[in-house]
Amino acid sequence: MAELRKVVYPGRSELVTYVAVVLIFVTVVTAFVASLDFGLTKAILAIFG
Template sequence: MATDTRDAAPRAKQPARAGGRRRMTPLRFYREVVAELRKVIYPGRTELVTYVVVVLVFVSVMTAIVASLDFGLTKLVLQIFG
């Protein structure tokens, strides 16, 4: 005899919202986002240039490592199976 467990399972309660408040309106959400963005400290020009150079160097080094591994493993596989 088959048992239908879908209706027999106890239902979980809906999680209570923080503070019991209703959802915020899109306008209030937008205002809060703008208020948070005003608190952000953006990097200066020299810091930004430094960060960009660091990222470009890191990406270049990682690309060279991956490309050399790919080239080396390709040569190895062709030597073995080729």
């Protein structure tokens, strides 16, 4: 319980900023993986028919 009293919770503005950063990062990584998957699929199909 003593350790829980030391925890500093983020304020509303910090929380909104953190959520926005996480959502943007997840969107960028998802787009990257999807484009990589699409590109590799096209390449494999072009090579092996």
